[in-house]
Amino acid sequence: MKGLLNEFAKWLKKRGYDQSSIRALLFKEWDGAYPQELLGDDIIRDIENFLYDMAQFAVERVFGSSSTLFFSIVPLGDYETASEVFVLEMKTKTVLANLVEKTWRFNPDVIEECIEDLIEQLEESKKLLSVRTLTDS
């Protein structure tokens, strides 16, 4: 498993995911819009919970886990077309990151690319956040 995915796997474990769930989510290609073996009552909620965790992981990696910023993560799951996740900062009313991706056949490479994309956007947003924090104060 690659570096970033490995880090994400450890993070998921700390959040209560068991080893078999982590394996199904991160090690194998998904057999649909979400791994069949993990499907709950509502596939959209399953997708959204995972997108939320991806974004939360990216936020903690970039801003740390004790940031005083007021983040809001909004996952919008869809099993037919692309799903979306927004990372917002509510004190400065800023959209920090936005990911649009179809989760069908999600595989380790795509998941890692998505996390990298989120991290990159969040790193970029730091400049914008400092300007806006300064301007707003």
Next chain:
Amino acid sequence: MGNEGLLGEFAKWLKERGYGYEATGARNSSGFWLYAEWDGSIVSLEAEKFLCEMARFSVENVFGSGDSTFCINVAVKWRRGSYSEVYVLEMKTKTVLADLLEETSYFCPEAMERCLEHLIEELEESKKLLALRSPADL
């Protein structure tokens, strides 16, 4: 509640978008959604679609329908038995224009009207912020 005021305006807007106008109780009519308390059996996709319509109506009310200066996106999360969230975002300037947090399982006309007023007020307020935030700054 009659068809006057902001809810009446919203009902007309929904009608233009293909919703039934009469309060027939049919799920896809504006009557069901607007003038009766939601019974909690509404499924998330229907509720999210409707909350999205409320946000889009508010956007058109404040910014007009033909303005392509902005790239407005609406993100809605409906939760049964908990607070739903609505966000109106402007993507060119990466700005959150409005946000709403509301218990919508048993949404009633009064609460709906209050939510529309809240969204419109926040969107009006956001005009100042948008004037300061140029896409070129990003």
